[in-house]
Amino acid sequence: MFEEIFDAALFDSATRAMIPILLAALGGMICERAGVFQIALEGIMLAGAFAAVAGSYLAVSWTLGVVFGIAAGMLISLALAYGTVTRRGDPIVLGIALNLLAMGLTGFLLPQLFDVRGVFQHPRIDGLDRIAIPVLSDIPWIGPVLFDNTLLTYVALLLVPILWVFLFRTTIGLRLRGVGERPLAAETLGVSPTAYKYGAVLASGALAGLAGAQLSLGNVVQFAENMSSGRGWVAVVAVMLGRAHPVGVLAAAALFALAEALGFRFQGNGLPVQITDALPFVVTLLALIIARKRFARLLDLTTAA
Amino acid sequence: MTFELELRGITKRYPGVLANDAVDLAVRPAEIHAIVGENGAGKTTLMSLLYGLFPPDEGEIFIRGEGVEFSSALDAIAAGLGMVHQSFKLFPTLSVADNVVFRQEPRRRGLIDRAASAARVRDLADRYGLAVDPEAAVEDLPVGVLQRVEILKALYRDAQVLILDEPTAVLTPQERDQLFEVIRRLRDAGRTILFITHKLGEVMAISDRVTVLRNGRAVADLVTAETDPAEITLHMTGRAVDLDRRAPEHQPDEAVLEVENLTVLGGHGRAVVKEASFQVRSGEIVGIAGVAGNGQSELIEALCGLREADTGTVTLSGRDITTADVAGRRTAGLAYIPEDRYGVGTTRQASVSENLLMGHHREETVQRRGWFDRNAVARLTRRLVEVFDIKVGSVSGPVSTLSGGNLQKVVVAREMEHGTPLLIAEQPTRGLDIGAIEFVHSQLIRYRDQGGAVLMVSAELSEILALSTRILVMFEGSIVATLDPRNVDEPEIGLYMTGAHLEAAVA
Numbered sequence: 001m002f003e004e005i006f007d008a009a010l011f012d013s014a015t016r017a018m019i020p021i022l023l024a025a026l027g028g029m030i031c032e033r034a035g036v037f038q039i040a041l042e043g044i045m046l047a048g049a050f051a052a053v054a055g056s057y058l059a060v061s062w063t064l065g066v067v068f069g070i071a072a073g074m075l076i077s078l079a080l081a082y083g084t085v086t087r088r089g090d091p092i093v094l095g096i097a098l099n100l101l102a103m104g105l106t107g108f109l110l111p112q113l114f115d116v117r118g119v120f121q122h123p124r125i126d127g128l129d130r131i132a133i134p135v136l137s138d139i140p141w142i143g144p145v146l147f148d149n150t151l152l153t154y155v156a157l158l159l160v161p162i163l164w165v166f167l168f169r170t171t172i173g174l175r176l177r178g179v180g181e182r183p184l185a186a187e188t189l190g191v192s193p194t195a196y197k198y199g200a201v202l203a204s205g206a207l208a209g210l211a212g213a214q215l216s217l218g219n220v221v222q223f224a225e226n227m228s229s230g231r232g233w234v235a236v237v238a239v240m241l242g243r244a245h246p247v248g249v250l251a252a253a254a255l256f257a258l259a260e261a262l263g264f265r266f267q268g269n270g271l272p273v274q275i276t277d278a279l280p281f282v283v284t285l286l287a288l289i290i291a292r293k294r295f296a297r298l299l300d301l302t303t304a305a
Numbered sequence: 306m307t308f309e310l311e312l313r314g315i316t317k318r319y320p321g322v323l324a325n326d327a328v329d330l331a332v333r334p335a336e337i338h339a340i341v342g343e344n345g346a347g348k349t350t351l352m353s354l355l356y357g358l359f360p361p362d363e364g365e366i367f368i369r370g371e372g373v374e375f376s377s378a379l380d381a382i383a384a385g386l387g388m389v390h391q392s393f394k395l396f397p398t399l400s401v402a403d404n405v406v407f408r409q410e411p412r413r414r415g416l417i418d419r420a421a422s423a424a425r426v427r428d429l430a431d432r433y434g435l436a437v438d439p440e441a442a443v444e445d446l447p448v449g450v451l452q453r454v455e456i457l458k459a460l461y462r463d464a465q466v467l468i469l470d471e472p473t474a475v476l477t478p479q480e481r482d483q484l485f486e487v488i489r490r491l492r493d494a495g496r497t498i499l500f501i502t503h504k505l506g507e508v509m510a511i512s513d514r515v516t517v518l519r520n521g522r523a524v525a526d527l528v529t530a531e532t533d534p535a536e537i538t539l540h541m542t543g544r545a546v547d548l549d550r551r552a553p554e555h556q557p558d559e560a561v562l563e564v565e566n567l568t569v570l571g572g573h574g575r576a577v578v579k580e581a582s583f584q585v586r587s588g589e590i591v592g593i594a595g596v597a598g599n600g601q602s603e604l605i606e607a608l609c610g611l612r613e614a615d616t617g618t619v620t621l622s623g624r625d626i627t628t629a630d631v632a633g634r635r636t637a638g639l640a641y642i643p644e645d646r647y648g649v650g651t652t653r654q655a656s657v658s659e660n661l662l663m664g665h666h667r668e669e670t671v672q673r674r675g676w677f678d679r680n681a682v683a684r685l686t687r688r689l690v691e692v693f694d695i696k697v698g699s700v701s702g703p704v705s706t707l708s709g710g711n712l713q714k715v716v717v718a719r720e721m722e723h724g725t726p727l728l729i730a731e732q733p734t735r736g737l738d739i740g741a742i743e744f745v746h747s748q749l750i751r752y753r754d755q756g757g758a759v760l761m762v763s764a765e766l767s768e769i770l771a772l773s774t775r776i777l778v779m780f781e782g783s784i785v786a787t788l789d790p791r792n793v794d795e796p797e798i799g800l801y802m803t804g805a806h807l808e809a810a811v812a
Contacts, residue, residue, distance in 0.1 A: 169416045171408075173419045178407055185394035189408045190379040 001122040010261050011145045015153070016219050018257030020211040020228075022047065024235035025249045026163055027207030032244040033167060034178035034200035035193075039095030040080050040135050042232025043102030047072045051104040053125055053223040056112065066152070066213045073209020074202050077101065080166020081201035084146045085194055099232075107225050119224045127212070127221035128152060138188070150218040151211060159207075160204045164246040178199060209230065230281070252287070259283035307370045309334040309497045310355075310466055312640035315364035317350055322351040326521040332466070332514075337488060337498045339508045339529070342518030343541055343738035345708065348501050352468055356388050367794035370465075377604040384594040387459025388468040393451050397444035402426045404443055405457050429460050433490050448597065456487065456567065468499040473507060477596050478766065478799035487509050503541075503739065505534040506767075509764075516580070517541055542739060557589035557774060561638075561758035562608075562724045569600075569607045577603040579615070587726060589700035590673065590749060590759040592773030592790075594766060596802050601762045605731050608760075609641050610634045622726050635664070640720040642729040644762070646709075650716040653705040657697050658686040660704045663721050685722075693718040693788070694744070710741035717745055721752060728752055734768060737808045745774060766795045780804045 024041045031038035039280055048069040055061075055068025083089040114120045137147040146157075167173040176196050179283040183193035214221050215231070226282045234256050242248030265274035312330040316323070325347045332338045354361045357375025366373050375381045378388070395404050401420045411421040423439040430437050435453040443454065452472060459467055461770060469488075473481045488498055488511060500512060502717065508515050509529065517525040517540040525540040548657040562585040571577035578600045585591045595601050595691075606612035610631040618627045621637045627638065643649040651660045661672055662682055665671060671681045686700050695714045697707060706713060707778050713733070730749060734742040749772060754760055763769050770790050771778055778786040778801040802804050 028447055045411065046631075165416070171410045171412065171417055174399070174410065174417060175408060181396045181398060182394065185396060186407070188378050188394050190382075191408050 004014060005262070005265055008141055008145055010265055013264060014254070014261035015022075015145055015149065017260040019150075019153050019156045020215045021235050021238060021256055022080050022253040023152070023159075023211035023214065024208040024232055025169070025238040025253050026156070026159055026246065027204030027211075028239040029242070029244045029246065029249050030176070030200045030207075031204045032239050033180045034176050034197050035183060036081075036084060036093040036197050036201055037095070037203065038080075038204050039159070039236055040076065040098040040102075040232075041211075042228055043095075043099035044073045044076050044110040044208035045212040045215065045224065045232045045235075046106055046228040047076055047102040048209030049134045049227055050212070050218035050223055051108065051209070052213035053120060053216045056126045056217055057114075057122055057124050060126050061233050062217055065126065065217050066128075068212070069209045069213030070206045071209070073205040073207070073212065075205070077201045077205025077208075080205075081198045085197045085201070086144060104268060105224075110223070110225060115224075117282045119222055121222040125217070125221050128236075136247050137149055150214065151216040152218055154219050155210070156214075158247045160250050164270055167246070192272070202210070208235075211235075215259055234280060234284060237288065241284075241287055255287060256280050306333070308332055308367065309336075309369060310499075311367040311370075312351075312355065313365045315351065315354060315361045315366075317347075317354060317359075323521050325354065327364070328518070329526075330516055330521045330523060331526070332497055332499065334497055335492055336513040337496050337500055337511055338426045339500045339506070339512035339515040340501060340518065341502055341508055341515060341537060341541060341637070342371045342709070343503060343740065344736065345738060346518040346541070347390055347521040348518055349470065350521075351386070352470060355381070356386060357467065359732070364754075372643050382462050382464070385463065385465040386468065387456075387462060387464025387466070388456040389452065389459060389470065389472060391470045393455055395443050395451060395454060397442070399443060400439065401437055401441050401443060401446075401454050401457075402439035404454055405439075405461050407458075409462065409803060418459040425461070426457060429457055433460065433494070434487050447735075448475045448485070449477065452476070452480075452484065459543050464496070465481050466497045466499065468501070469504070470501045472500070473502065473504065475764070477802050479803055481507075481804075486500065488689075490584050505537055508537060509534060519543060556757075556758065557586040560584040560586050561622055562622040563618075563761065564608070565620075567604070567607060567619060568615045568616045569603045569612060571603060576615070577782050578607065581722070581779075581782075582775055583784060583787070585727065585758045585760050586751060587756050587758045589774035590753050590761055590772050591775050591777060592769040593760070593762045593777045593779055594769045594798055594802060595762075595779035597764055597790070599779045600780050602731070603782075604779070605641075605644075605729060605760075605762060608634075609639070610727060635723075635725075638725045639727040639729060640664075640718055640723040642720050642728070642733050644735070646713050646716050649728045651704050651712060654703060656701045657690075657695070657715060658682065658700040659699050661686050661689050661700075664719060665722065681723065689718040689722060693748075710737045713737055713741065713745065717748060721748060726758055728757055728759045730759060732763055733761065733764075734765070741770075766798055769798070770795070780807075 016088055024045050028038045028041055052069035052073030056065030058064070080094055080098060082096045084091045092230040108144060110120060111117055132148040136142045139147070167177065175186065175191045179191060179193045179196040186193055212228065215227060238249055238252035238256060242252040259280040263279035267273055267276040308331045308797065310332040310619055312328060315325050315328045317325040328347070328351055339350060340348055353359060355366065357378050357380050373384055373480065375384070382759050402419070405426050406422040411418040411425065413421070426439040432457060437450055437457065439454050442452065456467070472484060476484060488500070492498060502508060512529045515522055515527050515529050515532070515537065519541060527537070567578060568576050569578035581604060583591070593601055602791045603612060607614045610629060614627060618625060620626065621634065621639060624637050626637050628636050647653065649763050662671065662685065670680055689695070690697060690700060693714045694719065696711050704712065707715065717733065733749065734745050737745065749759055749761065761772065773790050776788040776790055776793070776798065778788065778798060780802060781804065788798065
C-alpha cells in the first residue's frame with residue numbers, strides 16, 4: 001500500500017505542484033522581510049499565467065510568454081507598492097482588491113481576446129520544454145523527478161540558496177531586513193525604506209508572475225479561468241510557516257505540494273474529489289496549528305548559524 | 306578660541322509655542338557639556354535641530370568655526386555628529402555587529418565581510434571600555450548594553466561630537482557608573498560629549514560645563530566646578546525646590562494586600578514571577594525596585610487581573626481575589642495607575658471628561674435611570690480638574706492634546722478618586738518634569754496619610770528611596786530583598802537589582 005502511493009510518479013507530480021507555490025512564496029518572503037504584507041500573490045500568479053499564455057500565443061515563443069508573465073506580475077505589484085508604500089494604504093484591503101481584479105480581468109479578457117470561455121488551448125501556445133540535465137537526470141529515481149524539468153523549475157530551486165545568500169550575506173539584503181524590521185532606524189542611517197519596499201514588492205511581482213508562467217506554460221500548456229485556484233494563498237501561508245526564511249519556505253512549499261499530489265493520487269483511488277481538493281488546505285491549517293513552534297525553533301537555529 | 310560646536314540665536318516656533326527662543330550654545334573641544342532643563346524646556350527640540358531632523362526658523366550652527374546647514378541626520382553624521390536617542394533605533398533580530406555597520410558594511414568579494422565587521426566593532430569596544438559581544442542578537446541584550454551599541458554606532462561613523470539624550474533614564478546605578486566611565490574615556494580621547502538630562506546629580510558628577518534651558522531659552526552657561534545643585538535648580542525652575550524631602554515617618558496599620566507564593570508564567574511557560582510573597586499595609590508605600598523586565602510588570606498585571614496567576618494566592622482586604630476578574634478586583638478595593646499612560650491609562654480619542662469618568666461610570670452618583678447624569682459628570686470632571694490642577698483648554702476636547710504631565714494627572718486623579726484601600730502606581734512619574742513629579746509625589750503621600758496602602762513600581766531609585774516605607778527588590782522574577790530605605794543607599798539597591806549579591810554569596 002505504502003509503496004503503491006509513494007512512488008516516483010507521486011514525487012514527480014509533487015515537484016510540479018511545488019514550483020509555482022515556491023516561486024510565489026519566495027516573492028512573498030522578500031516582501032515580508034521588507035515589512036510589506038504581500039497578500040496579492042494569488043491574483044498576481046493568475047495574471048502571470050494569463051499573460052504568459054497570451055505572450056506565448058502572440059509570438060509563438062515561450063520566452064516572450066515568460067517575459068509577459070513577469071511584466072504582468074510587476075505591473076500589478078506596482079499598483080500594490082504605490083498603494084501601500086506611497087499612499088500608505090492597508091496592504092490587506094489592497095491585496096484582496098487586486099486578487100479580485102486579476103480574477104475579473106482574466107475572466108473578461110479571455111473571451112474578448114481569444115473568443116473562448118473557460119479554457120484557452122491552442123497549438124500556437126509554445127510551452128516550456130523539459131530540459132534534462134546531463135548525468136544528473138540519469139540518477140535513478142531522483143534524476144527524472146528533479147533533473148528533467150522546465151527551466152523555471154531550476155530557477156526556483158536555485159533561488160533558494162541564492163536568496164539565502166542575498167538576504168543574509170549581502171549589504172542590500174541586510175538593509176532590506178533592517179527596513180522591514182525598523183524603518184525609522186534604517187532611515188536615520190540613510191537607507192530609504194520607500195526604495196527598498198518598492199524593490200521588494202516589484203521582485204515579488206516578478207516571482208509570482210513567473211509562478212503563473214510555470215503554471216500555464218510548464219505544468220500544462222493552456223490557460224483556464226481561475227487556474228491559480230488557491231496556490232497563491234497557500235504561498236502566503238508558506239511564507240508565514242517558513243518564517244520568511246528561504247529554507248523554511250522551501251520546506252513549507254514542499255509540504256503543501258506533497259499534500260496536493262497525494263490528493264490527486266487518492267482521487268485516482270476513488271476518494272471524492274471534494275475531499276482530495278481540500279487536502280492541501282487541511283494540511284495548511286494543521287501545519288499552522290501544530291508545527292508552528294517546532295518549526296520556529298528549527299529555523300531560529302538555521303538563521304543563527 | 307574655536308568652539309567644537311556653536312549655536313547662535315537658534316529659534317524654533319510651533320503654532321502657539323516658542324520651543325527655542327534665540328538659544329546660544331558654545332561647546333569646547335573635548336569637554337563634557339551638560340544640557341539641563343525641565344521637560345518642555347526645549348532640550349529635545351534643540352538637539353533635533355542640531356541633528357538635522359528639522360531646520361531652525363532662525364539662527365546658525367557652526368562646527369569647528371564653519372557654518373553648516375543640515376537637511377537630514379545624514380548631513381549631521383557626515384559632519385561628525387553622533388546621537389544616542391532616548392528610544393534606541395536598533396534592529397532587534399540583527400546582530401550587534403550588523404547594527405553597528407549598517408549601511409557602511411565592510412565588504413569582501415561583494416558580500417558582507419562579517420569577520421571584519423566583528424573585528425572592527427570589538428576593536429572600538431575594547432578601546433573605550435564598551436564591553437559587548439559583536440555576534441549577539443540585539444533583542445537578547447539588556448538595555449544598558451543596547452546603549453553601548455548605540456554609542457558604538459556613532460563611534461563607527463567617526464562621531465567627534467556625541468549627543469546623549471537622557472542616557473541614564475533606563476540604566477541601573479552600576480550601568481550608569483560604567484557609562485560615565487566610558488564618557489570620560491571618550492573625552493580623554495579628544496571627543497566632545499553633549500549630555501542631556503534633567504537630573505542634577507548627574508550634571509554634577511559628569512559634566513565640565515552646563516547650559517541650563519528654561520522655557521525655550523538658554524538662561525545660564527556655567528562651569529560645573531564653580532556651581533552647585535541649588536543654583537542650577539534655581540535657573541531650571543526659576544524658584545527654589547526641595548527635592549530631597551524624605552517621606553515623614555508614619556505608622557503602618559493592618560495588611561490590605563497579602564500576596565503569597567505568587568507565581569506567574571510568561572511566554573513558553575517560563576516563570577516570570579517566582580513565588581513572590583509580601584504584604585502592603587494601610588498607611589504605607591511599598592516600593593518595588595528592579596531593572597525593567599525582571600517581572601515587575603507581570604506581577605502588577607497579575608495583581609490587577611490582567612494576567613493569570615499560575616499558583617499562589619492574592620488577598621485584598623481579607624477577600625481572596627486570586628481568580629477574580631478586573632472588575633471584581635476593582636470592586637474589592639484596588640485602583641491602578643498604569644505604566645503606559647498613552648496606551649493603557651487613557652483613550653486618546655476620548656475627551657478629558659470621558660477619560661476622567663472611565664471606571665467611575667458604574668457608580669450610581671453619575672447615573673440617572675441608567676443614563677449618565679450629565680450634570681453629575683460635569684461636577685466630577687470640574688472637581689478633579691480643579692483639585693489636581695490639570696491644565697486643559699476644554700474638558701470636552703480630546704485628551705491627546707494634553708502634555709505628558711497633565712495626561713498623567715488625569716490618570717492619577719481618576720484612580721485616586723476611587724478612594725480604594727489599595728492603590729497600585731506603576732512608574733507614576735516617568736517622563737514628567739520636576740514640577741509634575743513633585744505634585745504626583747505629594748498626592749501619593751497624601752493618599753498614604755489618609756490610610757491608603759500604596760504599591761509603587763519605579764525605575765527611579767531616588768523616587769523609591771524618597772517615598773517608600775519599605776523597598777522590595779525584584780530580580781529575574783523573584784523578590785530578592787526587602788529593605789528599609791533609612792538603612793540603604795542607591796549602590797546597595799543596585800547590587801540586588803543586578804543579582805550581584807547572588808554572585809557575592811557564591812564567591
